[in-house]
Amino acid sequence: MALRAGIRSMSTVARSSLKIGLLPADGIGHEVIPAAKEAILALGSSIPKPEFISLNAGFDYFTRKGVALPSDTIDVLKNECDCALFGAVSSPSRKVAGYSSPIVALRKELDLYANIRPVTSVAANPEDKPDVDLVVVRENTECLYIKQEELTIGPNGREARATRLITERASRRIGESAFEIALNRPRKHLTIIHKSNVLSVTDGLFRGTVLAIPAAVEPAGKYDSVTVAEQLVDSAVYRVFDVMVAPNLYAMRLPALVGSLGLIPSINAGDSFVMGEPVHGSAPDIAGKGIANPLAAIRSAALMLRTLGYADGATRIERAVDQVIREGRFLTPDLGGTAKTTEVTNEVLKLI
Numbered sequence: 001m002a003l004r005a006g007i008r009s010m011s012t013v014a015r016s017s018l019k020i021g022l023l024p025a026d027g028i029g030h031e032v033i034p035a036a037k038e039a040i041l042a043l044g045s046s047i048p049k050p051e052f053i054s055l056n057a058g059f060d061y062f063t064r065k066g067v068a069l070p071s072d073t074i075d076v077l078k079n080e081c082d083c084a085l086f087g088a089v090s091s092p093s094r095k096v097a098g099y100s101s102p103i104v105a106l107r108k109e110l111d112l113y114a115n116i117r118p119v120t121s122v123a124a125n126p127e128d129k130p131d132v133d134l135v136v137v138r139e140n141t142e143c144l145y146i147k148q149e150e151l152t153i154g155p156n157g158r159e160a161r162a163t164r165l166i167t168e169r170a171s172r173r174i175g176e177s178a179f180e181i182a183l184n185r186p187r188k189h190l191t192i193i194h195k196s197n198v199l200s201v202t203d204g205l206f207r208g209t210v211l212a213i214p215a216a217v218e219p220a221g222k223y224d225s226v227t228v229a230e231q232l233v234d235s236a237v238y239r240v241f242d243v244m245v246a247p248n249l250y251a252m253r254l255p256a257l258v259g260s261l262g263l264i265p266s267i268n269a270g271d272s273f274v275m276g277e278p279v280h281g282s283a284p285d286i287a288g289k290g291i292a293n294p295l296a297a298i299r300s301a302a303l304m305l306r307t308l309g310y311a312d313g314a315t316r317i318e319r320a321v322d323q324v325i326r327e328g329r330f331l332t333p334d335l336g337g338t339a340k341t342t343e344v345t346n347e348v349l350k351l352i
Helices: 029-041 059-065 071-079 102-109 168-183 202-211 295-308 311-327 341-351
Strands: 017-025 049-054 083-088 114-120 133-139 149-154 157-162 189-194 227-232 243-246 267-269 274-276
Touching: 017 029, 017 059, 017 071, 017 102, 029 049, 029 083, 029 295, 029 311, 029 341, 071 102, 083 295, 114 168, 133 168, 168 189, 168 202, 168 243, 189 202, 202 227, 267 295, 274 295, 295 311, 295 341, 311 341
Parallel strands: 017 049, 017 083, 083 274, 133 243, 189 227, 189 243
Antiparallel strands: 114 133, 114 267, 149 157, 267 274
C-alpha cells in the first residue's frame, strides 16, 4: 500500500512492551477500536508485547459524568502510554454548556500538531500502482479550532465572531513535516493549500512560512528535489495532488476519493507521541448494528506502528487489509457488501 512511503518515523526505543491507550469514545468507536486492537495482537512477537489501557473520553461520557476528557485520561496518556488509538466523537452541532470536543483537546494537551492522512486506493493487481495515492498533512492545533468565539449585540442584531489563529511556529513545523513526507515519496511533490487571495494576513503567513522552509533548512539544499506548488482551497477539492499541507479547517475539506471514509486512516503526531484515529465519525445511525467498517481503524493502527518504527508489523496489517478490499468477499455495507464488522475483522486477522 502506497501509504507506507514517506511517513516520518519516530526513533524506536528499546521496549519490552508497547503500552497503547484505547479511547473508543462514541458511536462506532466501540466497534472499530476493538478490531484495531485484535489486528495489533495478531502480529505476535514481531512487535513488543502490547499492553492496552482503556481510557474514557467522549460526549456520551460527558452526559454521564459532566466531563468529556477526564484529567486521568490525559495523565495516563502522558505518563504511562507509548501511543494511543482514538475511535470517534459525537460532538453535538449545538452549543452544550461545559462541553468541548475531547479530540481537539487531546491534540492540544499532547501537542499532536500534525494530522497525517494517507488517501490510497487499492489496485486490482497488487503489482499495479493505485489510481489514488496522496497524503493530506493537516495543522492540528490552530486556525479556527482554537475555539475563541463571541456573541455580541450590534446595530444589525446578534453578531458572532470567531478568532482565527495562524502562527509562524505552527506553520513552520507542519510545513517541515510535509516536506519530510514529500521528500520520501516517489513524486517528491508538495502543494500548499491556502486562500491567500482573500485572507492575505492569516493564510499569507501560513503560505509564506511554508514556502520559506527550503531556504532555511539545514543542511542547505535538503529539499531541492521537492517540487513545491500552491493551490487555492476552493479549487483544490476538485484535483488530486501528491502531498498537500493545509491549515486546520481547510484540510477537512479535501476529498476522500476512495469510496468510503471507512477506509481512510490517520495519525495525530507530535515529536514524541502518536495517536491513530480513523477519519470517519461516530456514525450514530449505524452504531450498535455491527456493520461499521473497521478497516480505517485497523489501517490507523498500522500507521501508528509504522510511525513508532515497527514497519514490518505495519506492512503485514496493510497488506492484509489491501487483500480483503481486493478480493471483495468481506465488505461492509458502505462498500456495497453485506459483511458484519466482526466478519471483516476476522478475515483481516487470517491474512495477517
